[in-house]
Amino acid sequence: MTSGDNQQETARITLEPAWIVGFTDGEGCFSVSLHRNERYAQRSFGWQINPTFHLYQHRVHADVLEAVRRYFGVGRIVPKGHSSSVLTYSVQRRTDVAEVIVPFFVRHQLLVKDHDFRVFAEIVDGLRRGEHFTVDGFERIVRLAYSMNEHGKQRARKIEEILNGSSETARQAYRLE
Secondary structure (H helix, E strand, O other): OOHHHHHHHHHHOOOOHHHHHHHHHHHEEEEEEEEEOHHHHHHHOOEEEEEEEEEEEEHHHHHHHHHHHHHHOOOEEEEOOOOOOEEEEEEOOHHHHHHHHHHHHHHOOOOOOHHHHHHHHHHHHHHHOOHHHOHHHHHHHHHHHHHHHHHHOOOOOOHHHHHHHHHHHHHHHHHHO
């Protein structure tokens, strides 16, 4: 098969919402990453909060991820790792997550990942409202993020490291005013 043939085959894939829901329940993830970023010191206590929707698939089936990307009209497809044979479709842009991904899964309920999605949607809404700019709102969003995906068992940092840092950063900011 030539690359041109493959492109023609990809164009023929038509996805239904129920299929996307099932695929997401099996191969998807809603995550909220927290990264130390000093540029955010005055805004969100030195932490950058990134809600992201992911779907995974072996590169042999890249056409499926491309069909999902076309369906939503947002996101990108990249290798999962430097030498990985797995591809990741991800939507990271906050407006795309809030305006495309969240409304889709509100209309089309997940089965397996419904709890994580509902927490994810609550976090996205809190970020949209700017809750993360207050100590209480920031701490609420962090606690919600750590309640997802088996209570954050794969996170590199303990929740206390983030929350203690936010309180200290807030105290320092208030002293500067």
